[in-house]
Structure formats: structure tokens, C-alpha cells
Amino acid sequence: MTVAVWKSRLASVIALIQRYPGIVAAFGFISGLASFVLVDRQATLAPVIAGILLLSWVWLMFEGLATRVFARSFGRKIPEPLLRYVTQMIHQESLFFVLPFFFITTTWNSGQALFTGLLGLIALVSIVDPLYFKWLAPRRWLYIALHTLALFAAMLTALPIIFHLTTTQSYNLALGITVLLSFPSLLVTFPVQRWWRGLALIGVTLALGGAGFLLRSWVPPATLWLTEATVTTQVDGQNRTPGKTLTQVSASQLRQSGLYAYTAINAPRGLQERIYHVWRREGGDEERIALDIQGGRKAGYRAWTHKRNFPEQVVGNWQVRVITDNGQLIGVLRFEVTP
Known part of the structure; x- marks a missing residue:
């Protein structure tokens, strides 16, 4: 298939999505529910789903670079609504994938109920477009918080399944990666114009990691x-x-x-x-x-x-x-x- 044919088909898909933007959101919601059912009924499928989720998070981390490469290669930009819906879809898939694990492993008469309840709340927000796009997305700091929590929960579930890491290893690695990846997002949201703001940003990032470590007993062991x-x-x-x-x-x-x-x-x-x-x-x-x-x-x-x-x-x-x-x-x- 020639490049010209690929460009033509891709342009048709983008035009369709622009005309019916709800298609992407509906697909994210349905695929998230499918992940929930598949994992709940057949645990052997969990590594496959977890692997797909990890790949989707890699895309999310390099979204800006990928869009620039796409624009240079195909001569047109990916529509902004499409990017927003793709991000929403990844959030939905991640949250609906991890929720069965956390609901099963939560000790409900402990602090763990707060963590799992928060996951359930942001999963609900992710499937209600007015809440997600009009209330959450404009509040950049809140959007980053949802993004960070969803990533943390997804890794807590995926790492033991794929790499057979212990709960301690998975928690420490998930926390470290989450803190590391949250720093660039904080940097974009709160630009460093003076040196003291840079130090404050580093302090906030370290405090985030410290809080995650100290409150680990409030986080259910997702796969046990x-x-x-x-x-x-x-x-x-x-x-x-x-x-x-x-x-x-x-x-x-x-x-x-x-x-x-x-x-x-x-x-x-x-x-x-x-x-x-x-x-x-x-x-x-x-x-x-x-x-x-x-x-x-x-x-x-x-x-x-x-x-x-x-x-x-x-x-x-x-x-x-x-x-x-x-x-x-x-x-x-x-x-x-x-x-």
C-alpha cells in the first residue's frame, strides 16, 4: 500500500472523528468495560491487557513528540479533539482495568477504602464528558493529579502480572516512575521563571514521593x-x-x-x-x-x-x-x- 493511499485513508478517519467525536469516547468506555469483564472472568488475559495499557501510557508520555512527527510525515496536524479523546480513552481503559483488582483487595474498614473510593470517583469522572472536559481538563493541576493517580494504579497492577515482581518491588518502582514522570508535567503547568520556583517544584515532587511511601499502608496490594x-x-x-x-x-x-x-x-x-x-x-x-x-x-x-x-x-x-x-x-x- 502506497504512502498516498495511507494518507488518504487516514484523512478519511480523521474527518469521520471530527464529524462524530463521540465515537472515540464511546470506544474508550466500551473497551474499559471489556477489560473489567475479561480480567474478572479470566485472569490469564490480564498480562495481555496490562501490556497494551503500558504501551498506551508510553504513547501518552510522548504525545507531543508523536504529534509533531505525524505532522511532518503526513502534512497535517492531528485534531485537538482527537488528542483529548485519546487521552480520555487511556484514562478510562486504565481505571476500568485496575478497579476490579482494587475492589477485591481493599480492606474496606481501613484507610484503603479512601484510595479505592478515589479511583472509583475519577473513573466516573472519566466517562462523563461534561465533567471530564468542562470541569476537570481546564483545571490543569487537577488534571495532572488524575493522570498521575491513574498511572500509579495501572503500574501497581501491571508490574507484578507482567514481570513477576513482589509487591514491595512493584510499589517502589511504580512510585518512583510516577514521581519521575510527574515532574515534566508539573514543569509545564508551573513554569520556572525564578530559581526559587525551581527549588519549590523539586520540593513538591519529593514531597509527593515521600507521601506515597509513608501512606503505602493505605494502598491495597493490587494483585494479592x-x-x-x-x-x-x-x-x-x-x-x-x-x-x-x-x-x-x-x-x-x-x-x-x-x-x-x-x-x-x-x-x-x-x-x-x-x-x-x-x-x-x-x-x-x-x-x-x-x-x-x-x-x-x-x-x-x-x-x-x-x-x-x-x-x-x-x-x-x-x-x-x-x-x-x-x-x-x-x-x-x-x-x-x-x-
Whole structure:
């Protein structure tokens, strides 16, 4: 096919999009919902979808350069509405791709509910054109915030699936890349006209990274979630199955046989991860026990801890917090010890 034919067909497509701009927005919304359904029903498709998303984010980062190359090669500019709709489509695909993961992995009675709720809110904004184009896009700082959060969430989900990185590695890498890529956007939005503004911009960027690191426990581990969790007095080690689930246990029973915290954790295939069961009484840490898990089993990797050494005072409300190596919360088991 000759270059002239390519130019003619491309011109026809651009003319069609200019005439019916809603086509691109509708495609972004439908493809985002398709990603949601595909990942929710067939997790093996997640690496393919995640790979497409990463490529689309590369386009987004080099959008300005790509448009200039396109203009020189084809002799005409890409229409501004088309660029806006492409960006909107990438936001929609990213957010509707990651939301199933975060909804599953969120511990809703913790600070993680704020992070996932915010993702849900900006996903809603991305599919409502009046909100996206008339309210969000003109507020450049808010637009960059949405862009940055969507990129961060997409990488948290995609990196463990594609590269089999641990949750800690994925979080640190996603945070570093997000902060690094946000700096040029901040530079364009807030031009550096004096030296002190440059220092302030660097300070804001570093503060963004610091806040992301300190608030990591508020971010759900996107690809790790509990498929089964129970507190019990016995575990069948041969069949790796727990006994009767307990919400209350007497102090005498506790001292006689101890207590098991049994968890089955779903993780991407090929992932090896160290997690911890943190036993706590009335908010204070009592014991922290490490477990190594492997991903790939549909029902989750089954592991448990057996606590026998309890303090003199055991009566009260207890928790077993299941956390990653960098402190992200996977889930909480609760039980009460009675006199």
C-alpha cells in the first residue's frame, strides 16, 4: 500500500472523528468495560491487557513528540479533539482495568477504602464528558493529579502480572516512575521563571514521593487478596484445610492448644512473596510471623501460623493483620478472647 493511499485513508478517519467525536469516547468506555469483564472472568488475559495499557501510557508520555512527527510525515496536524479523546480513552481503559483488582483487595474498614473510593470517583469522572472536559481538563493541576493517580494504579497492577515482581518491588518502582514522570508535567503547568520556583517544584515532587511511601499502608496490594481466612484451634496439615472457624475463644482453651491463623492468598502466577501474620491485642503488636507464598493457584496459596506463646493478659479483642513485606495490608482476621 502506497504512502498516498495511507494518507488518504487516514484523512478519511480523521474527518469521520471530527464529524462524530463521540465515537472515540464511546470506544474508550466500551473497551474499559471489556477489560473489567475479561480480567474478572479470566485472569490469564490480564498480562495481555496490562501490556497494551503500558504501551498506551508510553504513547501518552510522548504525545507531543508523536504529534509533531505525524505532522511532518503526513502534512497535517492531528485534531485537538482527537488528542483529548485519546487521552480520555487511556484514562478510562486504565481505571476500568485496575478497579476490579482494587475492589477485591481493599480492606474496606481501613484507610484503603479512601484510595479505592478515589479511583472509583475519577473513573466516573472519566466517562462523563461534561465533567471530564468542562470541569476537570481546564483545571490543569487537577488534571495532572488524575493522570498521575491513574498511572500509579495501572503500574501497581501491571508490574507484578507482567514481570513477576513482589509487591514491595512493584510499589517502589511504580512510585518512583510516577514521581519521575510527574515532574515534566508539573514543569509545564508551573513554569520556572525564578530559581526559587525551581527549588519549590523539586520540593513538591519529593514531597509527593515521600507521601506515597509513608501512606503505602493505605494502598491495597493490587494483585494479592485473601480467598479464605479463618481463626481456628486446629489445621489438617496433610490436606491443608482449617478446622472450625472461631470468633470467640476462652483464655483456658487458648493456653491449652494455642490458635491458628489460616489464610489462602491469591497471587499472580510465578510470583514469590513474603508476607507476615501480625498478631495484635487491643491495638498493640504481640508477634510478627513471616510466611513465604507462591502465586498461581486459583484458590490461593494456603499457609498458616500457630501461636502458642501468649502474654499473661490475653482477654480482649485480637487481630491477625496479614501484611506484605513493605507494610501493605492484605486483610484482617478478628477474634475475641473471653475470660
